Amino acid sequence: MSYKPIPTVVPKDGFSASEDGQALRAAMKGIGTDEAAIIEILTARTNAQRQEIAKFFTSEYGRNLIDDLKSELGGKFESVIVALMQPPFEFLAHHLHKAMKGLGTDDQAVIEILCTRNKAEIQEIVDTYWRLYDRPLAEHICTETSGDFRRFLTLLVTGVRDEPGVVSVEKAKEDAQLLYNAGEGKLGTDEEVFNKILSHDSYEQLRIVFEEYKNLAGRTIEQSLKNELSGALLNAYLGVVECVQCPVTYLAKQLHNAVKGFGTDNNTLIRIIVSRSEIDLGNIKQEYERLYDKTLESVVKSETSGDYKKALVALIGGP
Numbered sequence: 246m247s248y249k250p251i252p253t254v255v256p257k258d259g260f261s262a263s264e265d266g267q268a269l270r271a272a273m274k275g276i277g278t279d280e281a282a283i284i285e286i287l288t289a290r291t292n293a294q295r296q297e298i299a300k301f302f303t304s305e306y307g308r309n310l311i312d313d314l315k316s317e318l319g320g321k322f323e324s325v326i327v328a329l330m331q332p333p334f335e336f337l338a339h340h341l342h343k344a345m346k347g348l349g350t351d352d353q354a355v356i357e358i359l360c361t362r363n364k365a366e367i368q369e370i371v372d373t374y375w376r377l378y379d380r381p382l383a384e385h386i387c388t389e390t391s392g393d394f395r396r397f398l399t400l401l402v403t404g405v406r407d408e409p410g411v412v413s414v415e416k417a418k419e420d421a422q423l424l425y426n427a428g429e430g431k432l433g434t435d436e437e438v439f440n441k442i443l444s445h446d447s448y449e450q451l452r453i454v455f456e457e458y459k460n461l462a463g464r465t466i467e468q469s470l471k472n473e474l475s476g477a478l479l480n481a482y483l484g485v486v487e488c489v490q491c492p493v494t495y496l497a498k499q500l501h502n503a504v505k506g507f508g509t510d511n512n513t514l515i516r517i518i519v520s521r522s523e524i525d526l527g528n529i530k531q532e533y534e535r536l537y538d539k540t541l542e543s544v545v546k547s548e549t550s551g552d553y554k555k556a557l558v559a560l561i562g563g564p
Contacts (some may be wrong), residue, residue: 248493251527253560257290262297265290266305269298278317280552287329288559291523295330321511322553328519334366334373340516341370342378345389352394352477354512355386357499359401360484361492363448364408371402393436394478400444407447414453420446421457424469429462434473443485451489493525497532500541509548514557518545522560530561 265286272279287295302310311330318326328336337358344351344358359367374382386398420442427438446454455466462469470482487495496517503510503517521529530541537544542561549557 248491248525248528250525251531252523253526253530253562254288254291254522257294260290260294260297262294262301263305265294265298266301266310269302269310270306273313273317280318280322281555283314283318283326284552284556284559287326288556292329292333296332299330318552320553321515321549322551322556324511325515325519325553325556328515333520334369335377336516336520337362337370338374338377338382340512341374341382342385343512345385350389351512352390353480353499353502354516355390355398356477356481356484357496357513357516359398360481360488361496364404364406367402368404371404390477392478393440394476394481396436397440397444397478397481400440405445407445407450409447409449412447412450412453414457417450417453417457418461420450420454421461424454424458424466425462428473429464429469436474436478439470439482443482448489451485455486455489491532493528493532494536496521496529497536497541500529500533500544501537504544504548511549514545514549518557518560526561 268282268286272282286298290298299310302308302313311327314326314330315323331339340354341358344354358370362370371382374380374385378385383399383402386402387395390398423438424442427435442454443451458466458469466486467483470479470486474482484495487498499513500517503513517529518526533539533541533544542558545557545561546554
């Protein structure tokens with residue numbers, strides 16, 4: 246499904262790194278902090294513009310803007326502001342590292358980051374991860390996961406997916422048959438076949454594979470996967486399937502999962518809202534309202550508070 250991406254953060258007209266830098270310095274200098282000024286400036290500039298502000302800050306004041314923000318802010322508000330200041334791929338690499346750090350792994354965070362990025366973006370994440378943490382992302386994933394889930398994630402980060410290009414209906418029919426034979430058509434599941442096809446075929450090609458699968462099996466690939474599998478591997482496969490069909494729907498569902506029930510998954514909330522604000526957060530909030538009959542803004546307002554809430558709402562609201 247193709248759609249015209251609607252960002253909620255766009256380049257600021259008449260942007261001046263020096264004006265913004267001076268305003269941020271004034272907001273943090275002396276006793277007290279002007280949080281409203283920080284929110285107003287940083288949520289209404291693109292990441293490229295924020296990097297220009299950071300450069301001005303260093304050249305003019307000899308100070309690191311992120312360090313100054315960290316010293317003045319705290320809690321989840323600090324997390325979202327620092328997220329806005331990180332270059333996009335550093336931000337994603339940081340979230341992958343965070344998801345695998347310490348006891349246990351946040352499988353869903355790893356799946357969401359890797360399944361919603363194209364081949365070139367994943368390569369950027371891999372390169373950035375190596376630079377920041379001095380270890381290969383694939384190797385870190387291997388130490389934190391196991392079995393077919395580990396094999397699938399490793400395939401995703403090693404760049405085996407075909408480039409977008411000419412699609413083949415014949416190959417799609419063949420792959421649909423292979424998937425059927427590996428799952429519905431036999432006792433048990435041959436995960437190796439699913440791993441190979443779901444990690445190698447381009448998303449354009451997979452879209453046709455899933456159509457052919459439905460023609461062949463009389464049910465959707467999602468229905469078949471849910472019958473055959475469970476746990477992290479199922480979630481990873483479904484992540485790919487849903488992103489092939491419509492990444493906006495997948496991300497709207499992830500946001501819903503982050504706020505439903507008791508407690509809020511703030512890491513997911515920050516990650517999706519910040520990382521998609523310059524891409525398609527406008528589409529995501531429209532899809533959220535379509536799926537759940539309530540606005541993303543109203544849900545975020547009810548689940549968060551204070552300056553943290555104001556920053557997220559400013560990012561969702563758009564220009």
